[in-house]
Amino acid sequence: xxxxxxxxxxxxxxxxxxxxxxxxxxxxxxxxxxxxxxxxxxxxxxxxxxxxxxxxxxxxxxxxxxxxxxxxxxxxxxxxxxxxxxxxxxxxxxxxxxxxxxxxxxxxxxxxxxxxxxxxxxxxxxxxxxxxxxxxxxxxxxxxxxxxxxxxxxxxxxxxxxxxxxx
Ligand SMILES: [Fe+2]
Numbered sequence: 001x002x003x004x005x006x007x008x009x010x011x012x013x014x015x016x017x018x019x020x021x022x023x024x025x026x027x028x029x030x031x032x033x034x035x036x037x038x039x040x041x042x043x044x045x046x047x048x049x050x051x052x053x054x055x056x057x058x059x060x061x062x063x064x065x066x067x068x069x070x071x072x073x074x075x076x077x078x079x080x081x082x083x084x085x086x087x088x089x090x091x092x093x094x095x096x097x098x099x100x101x102x103x104x105x106x107x108x109x110x111x112x113x114x115x116x117x118x119x120x121x122x123x124x125x126x127x128x129x130x131x132x133x134x135x136x137x138x139x140x141x142x143x144x145x146x147x148x149x150x151x152x153x154x155x156x157x158x159x160x161x162x163x164x165x166x167x
Contacts, residue, residue: 015086023139028087030132031144034151035078035089036100037128041121042071044105048114056111059165064118070154081147101128115166122155122162129155 015024049064079089090096102121109117133148 019085019141020139023135023141024085025087027132027136027139027141027144028082028085030128030135031078031082031085032090032096033099033101034125034129034132034148035075035082036096036098037102037121037125038071038074038078038151039093039096040100040102040104041118041125042068042075044102044121045071045118047105048109048118051108052111052114054111056115056165060111060115063161063165067118067158074151074154077147078151081144085141085144112166115162119159119162122159126152126155126159 015021045064045068049061049068052060052064082089090099101124105117129148129151133145133152136142136144136148
């Protein structure tokens with residue numbers, strides 16, 4: 001391995017796949033926001049998984065475990081899409097979550113309040129992801145569109161299941 005290879009840094013790659021360069025840049029910026037929101041919801045879901053109490057403990061504890069595993073896997077898929085489109089991901093956790101629209105949970109909550117908060121956060125992600133999916137399709141970025149449709153499928157199912165617990 002040469003010294004220059006050791007010094008190589010990820011940088012904006014010259015991507016020539018037929019996607020418009022400015023659309024690619026905008027899509028990557030918006031994927032960065034989805035990545036931040038996904039991390040924010042991942043941490044909130046995990047914290048609720050640990051701290052939920054009461055008669056709904058088991059269903060919420062088990063469903064949040066399914067959800068944080070999916071959300072963690074999704075961060076990898078989203079970040080790798082940004083790389084494949086020729087851009088670097090946010091380089092710190094702080095810069096990742098500063099792009100997020102969602103906010104952290106900072107106080108104790110009842111099981112019902114936890115579910116309500118999670119539903120609202122999943123719904124907020126659905127609204128922004130749908131807009132970005134439409135932009136990706138308009139830019140002929142079918143791969144990002146497909147990825148985001150997968151995220152919508154997960155979040156909409158999560159909303160249904162969370163609501164069913166407290167209905
Ligand atoms: Fe656990």
